[in-house]
Amino acid sequence: MAEKAVNGFADDSSSDKSLKKHATGDGATVNGIEKVRNGSPDSFCDIRPSMPLFGMDIGGTLTKLVYFEPANFDEFDLEEKETLQTIHRYLIGNVAYGKSGIRDVHLEMENQTICGRTGKIHFIRFPTSQMLSFIELAKSKNFSGLASGICATGGGAYMFEEIFAKEVLLQLHKYDEMDCLLKGIHYIDRYNPFSECYFFRNPRDTELCKKMPFDFRNPYPYLVVNIGSGVSILAVRSKTDYSRVSGTSLGGGTFLGLCCLLTGCETFEEAIELASQGDSKNIDKLVRDIYGGDYSKFGLAGETVACSFGHMMSKEKRDTSSREDLARATLVTLTNNIGSIARMCAKTEKIERVVFVGNFLRVNEISMKLLAYAMDFWSNGSLKALFLEHEVRNYNLCFLCTVIVLRKRVTASILFSVLV
C-alpha cells in the first residue's frame, strides 16, 4: 500500500511545478482563514532522497518524531552509512530517552517502501516542554552531520526553527499543519475508504453503543474537528477547497491542564484512566438537581447537565469529591462543549458529516464515545460523529511524515503520507 502511494506521488509532476504550487499555497493563506488552499498531496514530487529521513510534528503539548530507517545500510555510501549506524545505536537501541521521551515500539512499521527504499518506520514522542533537552541531545550526538534537514509541522516548526538552525545546524522544513492534516485524510479517502471511518450507533446508551463502519467514499463536504491542545474546525468541500471556520481554546490541553490542577495527575494516560472510572454526576449539576425532574417546557431531560461543576459550589460536595469524578466531569465538560460548537459550525456551514481527529482522541474510546454522545445530543440525532481508525492506535493523523531532501543544487520537495 505504501509503495503504491509513493509511486503515485512520484510520477506526478516535475520538481519546478511542485515548488511553485507549494509557494502559492503558502502565500494564499497568509491573509486569513477564508482563503481556499491547495491541499492535494499529489502536488509534491519525489526525487530519491538522501538518508536519513526524519519528520517531526511539534505540537503545543507533544512532539511526535518519525524516523525512517532503511533495511539495508550497505546500499549507501560510507558517510551515509556511518550516520545511519549512529542513529540506530542511539534511537533504536533504546525505548526511553531521558525522563519523558518514549519510543512506541508497538507502532513500529516494517517493510515500508519510501522513495524506492524499503525499511522500518519508528515513532518517538516526548513533551514539547522538553524540546530544549532534545536539542541538547541532538547537539551532543552531532545530529547536524546526519541530515540536511528535518521536515516539520505543527506550531513548533515555527517556534523552534531558529534555535534548530543555530544550535544544531539543522534546517526545519516547515509544512503547514492544516495542509498536512487534510493530506492525511485525503490519503485515507483514497486508499482505505471502506474500513477507515466509523461511528457509534446508539451513542446515548452505554449498553447498546456500538462501533459501526461508515462509508466515506464520497466524503465532501465534511467538517474536520481537530482536537489537539486546542481545537481547530475546518470545512472541507473538496480535495483542494478547505478553510478553517472556527476553533476553540478549550481542547485537549485544557483537559489535561485542568486534570493536573484538579487531580494532581501527571500524564494524559493517567487523566484518561481516572476519567474512565469516575462519575460526573457527583460534580455536575443536572437539570433534575435544579428542577426536580425534566424541564419539559423547553425539552430538557432531567439527566441533562445544567451546570458543569455546579455541585462544586458547595463546600461539602467539594470535600467529598473524588479525583476520578473530577477527571470525568472535566472530560464530559470539554467533549460536550466541543460537540456543541462543532454542531453549530456544521449547521452554519450546512455540512452533515463531522470527522473528529487529533491527538486528544488517542489512548482509549471514552472521549470518542463522549463526543458521539454530545453530537447526538446537540443535533437531536441528526449528526453523527465520525472517527478514523488510525486515530486509535496512532499519535495523530495529521502527522504525516513530511520529508524534504536537499541535494546539491537540486532542490526537490517530497511530501508523502505515512499511515501508521
Place this chain on the structure above:
Amino acid sequence: MAHKSYAKSIDLPTEKAFHNICNAKRFAIDIGGSLAKVAYSSLVKKKSTMVFDEPESYGSNKGAIYNVSETDQECVRLHFVKFETKYIETCLDFIQANLIQSKECMVNKVIKVTGGGAYKYTDLVSGKLGVQVDKEDEIECLIEGCNFLLKNIPDEAFSYMRHGNPEYRFQGVDSDIFPYLLVNIGSGVSLCKVESESKFERIGGTSMGGGTFWGMGSLLTSAREFDELLELAEQGDHKSVDMLVKDIYGGNYGAIGLGADVIASSFGKAARSPRDTSVQQFKKEDVARSLLLCISNDIGQIAYLQAKLHGVKKIYFGGFFIRGHPFTMHTMTFAINFWSKGEIQALFLRHEGYLCAIGAFLKGMEEEDAERYSWGENLAGSSGLQSPKHTSASYMQKMSMDFAMLEINRLDRPLLPCPLLLDVSSYLPDTVDLMQDGDAREYWLSCFADSAHKTRDLAAKSQLHEPDAEERANLFLEKYLDRLQSLKQNPGAFGSLTVRNLLDTSTHFLEESQFTDTFSQQKQIENEQALQQLASRLKYLDGLEPAQRHLELAMGVLAGNVFDWGAKEIREILEVQEFGLQDAQAKLQKRPWLFDDFDAWLDRLTNRQPYRCAVIFCDNSGVDIILGILPFARQLLLMGTNVILCANSHPSLNDVVYTEMLLIAKKVSEVCPVLRQALEQERFRIMESGQASPCLDLRLIDEALVVAIKELEADLIVIEGMGRAVHTNFHAAFACDSLKAAVIKNKWLANRFGGEMFSVMFKYERARCISSSSSSSASLTSSPGKR
C-alpha cells in the same frame, strides 16, 4: 439554612434592604442557586404641591393670584431586592414579621415564585408567609422582565468597549427591541431567541456558566465566594496558565489569521506534572483569570454561533455572572466582535440580575395591566452598576454589601415619544455625554456638588412648619453628595451620565426625603409681580411695527429666560437686587447672537402662510412665562396659529408647573382678551408635558399631548431654555420647523460654545426629512466645544 462556612458573613441588613415592606401589596420571588431576588410593590408616600384658585378663602395676602399648599400623595413603586440565597430564610422571617404588623395584608394570598429554587423552597415560602405559592416558568419570566426593562428603563442596555471613549455606550429606550438573543448566564447558560412579546424559544444553552466558574474556581483557588473569585481574576495574568499561539508558534499563526496572543489552549500550560518542581507553582490569581477568560470566551462564541444561525444582530446578556465586571464584558464583546467581524452587537444590562424577578412580578400583575403605565427608575433607591475597575478596595468593600436594590416608580400617566421627532430610534436627548467628556464631567459634578448645599437650604426652608425638615434636608445633602462622589469614581453606574441625569438624580433624592416644590413660594411671588406688568407689556408690543414687534417678542422670550434660579450666576444676581425684564434685556448679548437665525425666522413669519399649530415647551415661572412666552404665543395666535403650551407635570427648580400654568392662564385671560378667547375656543391649549425636569426628553412625553399634537397637526416646535434646548435637544432633528431659544447663563458652558456669559441661542431650523438627515446631521454632531 445557616451554614458553617457562612459564619463570617454579615447578616442581611433587612431594615435597609426592604424599604416600605409594611406597605407591600404583592410579592414575587426568584430563587436562584446563588442569588435570590424578592420583588414587591408598595404604596410610597410622597409630598406634592397643590395650587388653589381661592386665595380669599385661605385668608392669604391680598393680591395673591393663587395659593399653594403641600399634601401627601401615594404612588405605586416596585421594589426589587437581590441578596444571596443563603439569606432567604432571614428574608422570609422579616417579611412575615412586618406583614403581620401591617393592617393591609397582601391583596391576594398568592405569591409568584420562579427560578431554579422554586421547587426546592416552595414549602419554606408557603409555610413562612402562609400564602399559596404559584410557580412561574423561569424562561418566560426572564424574557418578560427583559422586555419590560428594555422598553421602560432608559439606558438599561449598553455596549462595552475597553479603552473606548466612552467605555460604556448606553442604548436609550428602544421602542423597537425585537428580535434579539437573550443569553442568560446563571449557573448554566440558556440562549433564547425573542421575536415579540409572545414569541420566543430557547434555542440552546451550555452547561459552562456562572456555576462552573464558581464551582471550578473554588476547587482551583482558595476563594469561596463568587465576588472573591472575580477579584482574584481581576488581578491575575492568564498568560502563565494558558497556552497562547505564540507559545506554540513563537509568533502569529499568519496562515489562519491567529494573532500571537490568541489563546490556543486554555489551561494548556497547566498540563504538566504537579511534582515538577523546576517551574513555579501557578498563582491563584492567574488560574482564576484563565478560568474566567475561558468561560466568557466560550459563552461569547456560542452566543455568536447561535445569533448567526438565527440571523439575530443583537445579543443581550442577563443573569448573575457578569456583574458589570469590565474584564468579563470585554472578553465577551471581544469574542463576539472577533467571530462576527463586528456584525453582531454584544449588549449588557444594568439590571441583568433582576430579569426573572421582574417577569415573575409582572405575571402576578397582569390583571392590573402594567402595559397601561409608564415606569421610571428611582435613582435615589437603586444600587448602581458595580465596577471593581474604577474602585479602590475599601470602596469595593463598602459597595459589596450583601444586597442590591432596584426601585421602579409607576408614573401617573403613560409617556410616549414626541411625534414631531424626525427619527425616534436615533434620537438621544443629551448634548454632552459626561462619560466621554472628562472636562465636562469634572465641571458639572463639582458644580452640582456646590449647588447641593443651596438646594438643602431651600428644601429646609420650604417646609419650615415641619419639625423634621432640617433633619431630612441634611439627609438629602449627605446622600446626594455621596452619590455624586460615587459617580466620580464610576460614571456609568446609573446609566449615561449627563446634566439631565444629574438633575433627575437631585429630584429623586429630594423626593426620597419628602421634599417637593422647593421654589413654590418664590414662583408664586414672581408670577404675581410679572402679571402686574403684563398689560403694559402687551400695550407696548402692540404699538410696534410688525418687524420690530417680532424682534421685541424674541428678545422678550430671551430676556425672560434669564430668570433662572437654576443657574448659579443668576441666582446670585436675583438674590441681592431688583431685576426686571429691561435689566435682563440689557444683559443679553447684542446681535449677531452666538446662534442667530432671527432673520430667517422673521422671513418665515412675515412672508409665508402662518403655521397651523405651534407646540411650545416653556421654562421658568414669572417674567419668563408671563412676559416672555405668553406675548410670543399671543402673537402666533393673532396670526392664526393654534398654540399648545406645555408645562412640566411635576415641579423642578423654578420651572412653571402645569397646575400653576392653568391658574396663570386664567389670570391672564382677565388681562388679555385675545388669550381669553383663544382659550375658550381651544385654539390655545395648556397641556402637561409629562416631564419633571428642567431638561426635556422627547422620548417620554404625556400621551394626551401626543394625541393633541397629532390632532392639531402641529408644524412648529418651540423649545425654550438652557435645560431643554442646550443641555438637551441641541442636536435634535425634527420633521417640522423648530425654534430653539435660550440664554446661556453659565460661564463655563458659554466659553465652551465659544461665547461669553449671556450668549444667545436663537436656532431656527426648517423641517427635515429622513433622507437628507444623514448629510445635515454630520455638521450637527460636532461637539459644541468645537464651535
